[in-house]
Amino acid sequence: MPFHVDLASWRKRLNSSLGRITIAVGLLLVLVALNVQLLLRLEYQADVEQIHTDAERSAQKLAAHTSAVLDRASQSLALLTRLHEATGTGRPLPQAAELLGTEGLEAWLVADANGLVIESGGKVPASVKSTAFFRRAGKLEPGAVDLGETEVLSGAGKQPLLPLTRRLNGPSGEFLGCVTALIALPQLISPEVRHEASGTALSLLGRDGRIRARFLEDKFSHGELVDLVKMRERLATSREQLEPLASRLDGQRRFIATADLPRYPAVALVGLRAESVLANYQRHRQRVLLTALVVTALLLGAAVLLFMQSRRLEASRHRLRAAEARLRATLDGSLDAVLVMRAQHDARGQLTDLLVIDANARATALLNVREPIGQQFSALLPAARESGILQEFELAMASGQTMVSERLGHSPHLVDRWLQHQIVPLDDGVALFSRDISERYHTERAQAEQRRFLQNLLDVLPLAVYAKSTRPATMGRYMFWNRAAERCFGMTAEQVVGHTGQELFDPADAARFDAQVALVLAERRPRRFSDQLAVSSGGRQYLDILKVPVMGDDGQVDHLLVVAEDVTEKRGSAERLRLGSRVLAETADAVLICDAQDQIIDCNPAFGHLTGHHIGALVGRPVSAAGLPLFDGGPDGDAVRWVGESRLVCSDGRVLDIWLSVNRIHDGEGQLTHHARVFSDISALKRHQAELDEMARLDSLTGLPNRRSFDERLPEALARAGRSKHLLALLFIDLDGFKKVNDTMGHAAGDQLLCAVAERLKACVRTVDAVFRLGGDEFTVIVEDAGSQADVGRLCERILEFLSQPHLLAAGRPVVTPSVGVALATPGEAPDSLLRRADDAMYAAKRAGKARYCVARPLD
Numbered sequence: 033m034p035f036h037v038d039l040a041s042w043r044k045r046l047n048s049s050l051g052r053i054t055i056a057v058g059l060l061l062v063l064v065a066l067n068v069q070l071l072l073r074l075e076y077q078a079d080v081e082q083i084h085t086d087a088e089r090s091a092q093k094l095a096a097h098t099s100a101v102l103d104r105a106s107q108s109l110a111l112l113t114r115l116h117e118a119t120g121t122g123r124p125l126p127q128a129a130e131l132l133g134t135e136g137l138e139a140w141l142v143a144d145a146n147g148l149v150i151e152s153g154g155k156v157p158a159s160v161k162s163t164a165f166f167r168r169a170g171k172l173e174p175g176a177v178d179l180g181e182t183e184v185l186s187g188a189g190k191q192p193l194l195p196l197t198r199r200l201n202g203p204s205g206e207f208l209g210c211v212t213a214l215i216a217l218p219q220l221i222s223p224e225v226r227h228e229a230s231g232t233a234l235s236l237l238g239r240d241g242r243i244r245a246r247f248l249e250d251k252f253s254h255g256e257l258v259d260l261v262k263m264r265e266r267l268a269t270s271r272e273q274l275e276p277l278a279s280r281l282d283g284q285r286r287f288i289a290t291a292d293l294p295r296y297p298a299v300a301l302v303g304l305r306a307e308s309v310l311a312n313y314q315r316h317r318q319r320v321l322l323t324a325l326v327v328t329a330l331l332l333g334a335a336v337l338l339f340m341q342s343r344r345l346e347a348s349r350h351r352l353r354a355a356e357a358r359l360r361a362t363l364d365g366s367l368d369a370v371l372v373m374r375a376q377h378d379a380r381g382q383l384t385d386l387l388v389i390d391a392n393a394r395a396t397a398l399l400n401v402r403e404p405i406g407q408q409f410s411a412l413l414p415a416a417r418e419s420g421i422l423q424e425f426e427l428a429m430a431s432g433q434t435m436v437s438e439r440l441g442h443s444p445h446l447v448d449r450w451l452q453h454q455i456v457p458l459d460d461g462v463a464l465f466s467r468d469i470s471e472r473y474h475t476e477r478a479q480a481e482q483r484r485f486l487q488n489l490l491d492v493l494p495l496a497v498y499a500k501s502t503r504p505a506t507m508g509r510y511m512f513w514n515r516a517a518e519r520c521f522g523m524t525a526e527q528v529v530g531h532t533g534q535e536l537f538d539p540a541d542a543a544r545f546d547a548q549v550a551l552v553l554a555e556r557r558p559r560r561f562s563d564q565l566a567v568s569s570g571g572r573q574y575l576d577i578l579k580v581p582v583m584g585d586d587g588q589v590d591h592l593l594v595v596a597e598d599v600t601e602k603r604g605s606a607e608r609l610r611l612g613s614r615v616l617a618e619t620a621d622a623v624l625i626c627d628a629q630d631q632i633i634d635c636n637p638a639f640g641h642l643t644g645h646h647i648g649a650l651v652g653r654p655v656s657a658a659g660l661p662l663f664d665g666g667p668d669g670d671a672v673r674w675v676g677e678s679r680l681v682c683s684d685g686r687v688l689d690i691w692l693s694v695n696r697i698h699d700g701e702g703q704l705t706h707h708a709r710v711f712s713d714i715s716a717l718k719r720h721q722a723e724l725d726e727m728a729r730l731d732s733l734t735g736l737p738n739r740r741s742f743d744e745r746l747p748e749a750l751a752r753a754g755r756s757k758h759l760l761a762l763l764f765i766d767l768d769g770f771k772k773v774n775d776t777m778g779h780a781a782g783d784q785l786l787c788a789v790a791e792r793l794k795a796c797v798r799t800v801d802a803v804f805r806l807g808g809d810e811f812t813v814i815v816e817d818a819g820s821q822a823d824v825g826r827l828c829e830r831i832l833e834f835l836s837q838p839h840l841l842a843a844g845r846p847v848v849t850p851s852v853g854v855a856l857a858t859p860g861e862a863p864d865s866l867l868r869r870a871d872d873a874m875y876a877a878k879r880a881g882k883a884r885y886c887v888a889r890p891l892d
């Protein structure tokens with residue numbers, strides 16, 4: 033996979049604040065590192081410079097010390113040389129021991145030209161002929177001093193000794209020998225610089241590169257040959273590079289300084305061991321590094337904190353940018369026109385106007401201006417001041433509460449548009465969210481109308497309808513309660529809506545209702561319940577309840593619609609109906625139910641018993657099939673009931689007299705629905721009645737038809753006479769002196785007499801003629817088809833004669849004559865008139881002396 037660097041991504045990262053912090057911290061760390069390095073370098077440089085200075089000073093001190101030692105020896109040699117040269121002999125000089133007894137000299141000697149020691153001090157070899165310093169002495173310039181090599185060892189300790197030699201010259205400059213001082217090496221190395229630092233190397237180096245003396249680690253050595261030229265070059269390089277040189281002696285690194293000995297061909301060399309002399313620097317370096325480490329750690333810590341803070345800041349900025357983007361998107365995507373405005377106040381702090389500082393596209397469109405930002409609200413909506421919306425802004429700002437209002441648009445382009453304003457108070461102004469709700473307003477109005485209509489519909493329902501919420505937020509609370517529910521439960525919608533069953537009903541009733549609700553929610557289908565409640569009056573209220581789950585859009589049950597019917601009354605009606613049925617079943621009266629068209633539907637058992645009809649054969653047939661008359665509502669057709677006598681033909685053909693009640697039954701709308709006929713058999717009653725009627729028409733004493741019967745029959749007879757044109761005669765008969773019979777013979781005898789008179793009258797007339805007792809001792813005879821007046825006269829004569837015969841009574845034999853008035857009916861004469869004329873004729877007979885008959889004058 034090829035390596036790919038996403039430069040844009042890295043550039044973006046570096047440009048971020050986190051990237052910048054990382055870079056800054058990195059640079060800071062580099063700076064610290066460079067500073068530390070520089071500091072250490074300078075420190076090191078200064079230290080090394082100081083070390084070099086110290087080394088040089090030590091080298092100079094060493095050179096000075098060594099020169100002083102050599103000078104002392106050299107001066108003694110010079111004196112001794114001059115003495116020997118002055119004497120010109122090879123004899124020992126008495127002053128020599130004194131001269132060379134100088135402190136610091138290990139030994140001394142004077143040798144002749146052959147290398148034989150003439151005199152000496154200390155322990156020196158007997159002959160110096162073979163020694164290097166003697167051979168070199170012969171080559172010395174007159175007056176010159178040779179710093180010999182240290183091949184001379186002291187006799188006892190075998191200590192290396194450095195020979196310092198002068199040449200002895202003869203008078204003509206010939207070689208006479210030499211004068212040599214042997215100096216112990218420790219004498220050459222200055223004690224005060226020996227232990228300046230641990231590991232310090234001190235050397236006395238001849239210009240020939242031979243080390244004459246070296247002091248290192250408390251030991252003296254010599255003889256090593258050094259390439260002076262190279263050494264000086266290395267020293268120069270070392271000095272320049274501030275670096276110590278690695279010693280070939282012990283591998284230690286040393287800072288080396290040299291100092292030439294004046295007057296002698298030698299160089300003092302001091303090597304300070306770097307490890308020792310740089311200890312301070314190392315300690316300082318460690319401190320600096322530690323400090324740098326601490327600083328770095330602090331920097332890194334600070335960087336981490338800064339990084340974290342920056343990340344938080346970055347996240348906050350990111351969130352802020354996202355929030356700003358969301359706000360902008362919200363504003364731009366909002367269905368509302370949004371104006372963000374800053375309040376403007378006068379000197380007294382009164383709100384004068386608001387300045388638009390932000391607006392979305394919808395606001396621009398709603399206001400119908402190109403650029404609302406920067407304009408004053410009252411300039412955008414001149415009518416705003418009068419509309420009172422500025423006061424609402426002020427109120428919202430003062431209260432800190434969001435205000436919502438709906439108002440008609442005031443601008444010309446917003447006429448008839450309904451706007452909903454939501455005023456959100458800000459720190460220094462308000463945000464105004466305006467939405468054109470005209471559509472919604474009208475829709476809501478229509479919905480409100482619809483709701484009112486539905487509410488009215490539900491209110492006029494005779495059934496209690498109410499709804500209970502099953503949403504979590506409003507679980508169990510009543511949301512709707514119609515008028516019938518108010519009547520049914522005795523609670524108004526205001527008292528119920530928003531409350532739960534536990535708050536409204538008896539705990540036991542509420543718990544039962546809740547159980548019903550739980551059941552319906554579990555089954556998610558409508559369910560009926562029969563329930564009952566205790567009512568304040570002390571009775572029970574019986575309810576038929578239908579509970580229907582109403583599903584929401586999410587498929588969950590939102591509400592429970594309840595339709596409740598107070599069936600207390602119905603229950604009573606049913607009871608009464610059952611009772612009525614039992615009564616109908618058990619009553620002796622026959623009941624026949626027909627429909628509106630009077631076709632038979634049903635009957636009770638008594639009907640079958642009474643009529644012999646079988647209901648199965650009658651159902652669907654006209655009522656006449658049951659032998660009953662139709663009832664069409666009487667003359668006007670709207671009578672609801674008819675009661676009276678009627679007749680019924682039984683299945684076996686018998687005709688029954690019945691007492692019939694016909695009831696026309698109507699429904700609530702006044703429509704005829706049924707005919708109910710209730711009847712009882714009154715045949716026996718009728719017979720008895722007939723008998724009673726018959727009896728009522730007979731005189732109970734004589735058995736003759738009575739006055740009532742006379743009143744009925746006279747008109748009939750007159751009518752027949754009118755039709756037949758036959759003569760009708762009416763005879764009015766009153767007994768003469770009947771009272772006397774009563775008075776004399778007793779009332780019973782009078783009765784017997786009356787009965788006897790009745791029998792005689794019947795015997796006098798034809799069977800077709802009718803004899804009546806009107807009362808007391810008055811009788812009448814209706815003679816139809818009387819023939820002629822003479823025939824009537826003969827009848828009257830016969831009556832007079834027959835009645836005037838004595839009566840054989842237990843009490844005696846009374847004779848009672850009759851007075852008879854006769855009236856011959858005039859065609860078309862009224863019964864009253866005829867009777868009155870007969871009565872008048874009878875009185876006329878009475879007046880004429882009784883026991884006779886008198887014929888009334890005919891009508892004019």
Ligand SMILES: Nc1nc2c(ncn2[C@@H]2O[C@H](COP(=O)(O)OP(=O)(O)OP(=O)(O)O)[C@@H](O)[C@H]2O)c(=O)[nH]1
Nearest residue numbers: 767768769770771772774779780781782783808809
């Ligand atoms: N025993 C008896 N007496 C009756 C009955 N009904 C009426 N009377 C009597 O009949 C009498 C009839 O009286 P009147 O006709 O005025 O007397 P009268 O003696 O017949 O007189 P005149 O007709 O003028 O001759 C009265 O005294 C009645 O009390 C009845 O049913 N039985």
